[in-house]
Amino acid sequence: MNDSVRPPFGNFTTASPALEVRDELAAPVADALETWGAREAAASVLYVDTDPEKADTAVFCAAYDAPPELSANCVVVAAKRAGEVTLAACLALSTTRVDVNKAVRTHLGARKASFAPMDTAVELTGMEYGGITPLGLPGSWPLLIDEAVAAAPYVLVGSGRRRGKLILPGWALTRLPGAEVLTGLAG
Template identity: 70%
Template sequence: MSDFPAHPTPPFGRFDAVSPALERPDLTPPAVTGALRDWKHRTAAESVLYVDTDPEKADTAVFSEVYDVPLEVGANCVVVAAKRGQEQVLVACVVLATTRLDVNRTVRKRLGARKASFASMDTAVAETGMEYGGITPIGLPAHWPLLIDEAVAATPYVLIGSGRRRGKLILPGAALAELPGAEVVPGLALPVPAEPAPQDPPVR
């Protein structure tokens, strides 16, 4: 069993309030609180920090500047709806914020689905019991597949949602691979295409 020592202070960022997530069950939704409490991998659970953040500063660029968090340590939990025959399957995918989820190829093929697309906001919120913009891989429905990009698992510490728009969680990327039902999937995420360089106006 891997060892994930508790980090007494955040490994990155500037936050006004920081605490071990297990010590503040009042700050996360019941599903997240319960998942942390019941996580059999105790050192993974104990490594999770809760940091207080303003939901009004959740935009990626603003958040990075305000809290001094590098963009490459942010990890997004994306809910995908896949159709297999007449059945719809919901799956959670975790990718770095600097990448984009490969829904149409990797996710669809991994699930053996004929079609896969991002789940609607209403579906994601209703099925997870979490707030939109704060959905986290900790505390998802037990029957959901949980796919984690290999780059996330390889990142020493990542910042993820807390289940609410206020606050975030920080933990070792490898700890996410220890969540129940989690699977590390190579190629789950693709690089975000670079914006083309501005062109000089034509000479007339």
């Protein structure tokens, strides 16, 4: 790996352009980077190698001196209406919480919305729990991004695995397939 790349924040031993270390990523994430039509966005993604035992947000931020306000969580939501289930991913800063009961439910036109079961999220994304990321999600899913994430100069997200994280500009996330920036998604 190329350790001469310097990430914009944090204290990481190794950082590399994610396109150069695709083997370190979950397969759907590596594929998404490789085929992402927004080439400038794909080239902006950095991979930082991290300990999988320190993947949970609070522990991670403390261990790697990563600002929580630049760390984002990607959660999978199941929205239901008339027996139909729509899955979506929501991306919000770790210092906030996704408003599943109002913002997500209303935006998706659902009667009820809740976090998808862990097994469902893992199986359908092809990613590890604790590493689910907005890159490489199933193409039919909406990706709802809180406006604060889109406005952030850089954001830390999962790599699809518990080992390692990705750092990329907030604007790059808005160029992912299915991405929609929402005001009030999280608070």
